[in-house]
Amino acid sequence: VAESGLRMFMRYDRQAVERKKHQLSLSQALHSAIEQDQLFLNFQAKYDIHKQALSGCEVLVRWQHPDYGIVPPSLFIPLAEQQGQIIEIGYWVLKQAFQALVNWNNKGIHIGKMAVNISGRQLMEPDFIDWIKRHLTQYGVNAALLEFELTETFLLENFDDCVNKLNVLSDLGISIAIDDFGTGYSSLAYLNKLPLNVLKIDRSLIADIESNLQTQSLVANIVRLAHDLNLRVVVEGVETVDQLQLVQQMGCDVIQGYFIARPQSEQGYIALLSSANSQ
Numbered sequence: 001v002a003e004s005g006l007r008m009f010m011r012y013d014r015q016a017v018e019r020k021k022h023q024l025s026l027s028q029a030l031h032s033a034i035e036q037d038q039l040f041l042n043f044q045a046k047y048d049i050h051k052q053a054l055s056g057c058e059v060l061v062r063w064q065h066p067d068y069g070i071v072p073p074s075l076f077i078p079l080a081e082q083q084g085q086i087i088e089i090g091y092w093v094l095k096q097a098f099q100a101l102v103n104w105n106n107k108g109i110h111i112g113k114m115a116v117n118i119s120g121r122q123l124m125e126p127d128f129i130d131w132i133k134r135h136l137t138q139y140g141v142n143a144a145l146l147e148f149e150l151t152e153t154f155l156l157e158n159f160d161d162c163v164n165k166l167n168v169l170s171d172l173g174i175s176i177a178i179d180d181f182g183t184g185y186s187s188l189a190y191l192n193k194l195p196l197n198v199l200k201i202d203r204s205l206i207a208d209i210e211s212n213l214q215t216q217s218l219v220a221n222i223v224r225l226a227h228d229l230n231l232r233v234v235v236e237g238v239e240t241v242d243q244l245q246l247v248q249q250m251g252c253d254v255i256q257g258y259f260i261a262r263p264q265s266e267q268g269y270i271a272l273l274s275s276a277n278s279q
């Protein structure tokens with residue numbers, strides 16, 4: 001027993017060491033990810049239930065590493081936030097997103113808003129607002145085409161700092177969405193004090209919405225309260241027609257999820273748009 005216990009311990013220990021090593025090399029690799037042009041963007045369509053039409057997209061960053069393959073953002077974004085590289089990555093994403101908007105505009109492709117995830121740490125950068133103003137001008141991007149998604153947890157933990165900055169962004173014409181709603185405090189009391197336009201219900205709530213009556217009434221209540229606050233409700237993670245019908249009955253405005261489209265390359269996304277338009 002003692003021996004197998006020791007062996008087990010060593011096995012777990014070795015796994016921990018391997019994990020640590022992997023994390024370490026990943027974090028070193030992240031330093032050169034931008035330099036070596038390993039990041040790229042995916043675009044995931046959003047669908048307006050009332051208009052029955054595609055209504056914009058969310059930009060999602062991807063990292064193609066030569067040895068590790070595609071590293072999911074759930075792994076490297078938290079790492080980048082810890083190490084501070086999220087600032088550089090965030091600006092890179094914004095520049096690429098602006099460029100895509102310019103390209104689409106030049107090609108006559110108009111598709112509503114483009115949503116970009118903004119890390120809380122990036123919003124807190126002293127230069128962030130000025131950077132945005134400078135680059136909107138430099139690229140010639142219409143601010144009304146942009147939506148910034150910020151997580152509920154971050155907004156509520158840094159409430160006072162956020163109010164001013166979000167007000168400036170909002171005055172510029174950028175739409176503000178509260179992201180991952182339903183995973184943190186879900187405190188509706190704060191919501192009317194922030195210049196919000198959109199509330200995004202997290203996909204964890206949608207995953208069991210068909211089987212769990214409690215989740216169902218929670219989502220229905222969030223939708224009602226959000227509408228009382230004049231917020232548009234976006235539901236993410238819609239994968240089935242049953243989920244779509246449920247959230248439609250609840251009055252949700254926009255859906256995003258594999259049922260409509262997966263995140264895809266710029267080319268794939270544009271192809272989706274033109275096939276939707278020609279229908």
Ligand code: C2E
Binds near residue numbers: 179203237256259
């Ligand atoms: P998020 O902002 O909540 O993004 C939605 C995530 O749900 C995306 O995962 C998307 O691919 C996935 N998703 C969308 N529809 C479905 C569906 O129907 N079913 C399932 N199972 N999943 C669906 P992804 O792309 O892996 O991104 C994970 C997270 O990484 C994002 O969560 C966001 O927090 C972060 N992230 C991604 N790109 C960026 C970025 O450019 N900047 C920052 N700061 N964070 C980013």
Ligand code: CA
Binds near residue numbers: 117
């Ligand atoms: Ca998001």
Ligand code: CA
Binds near residue numbers: 179
């Ligand atoms: Ca989300």
Ligand code: CA
Binds near residue numbers: 180202203
């Ligand atoms: Ca989420």
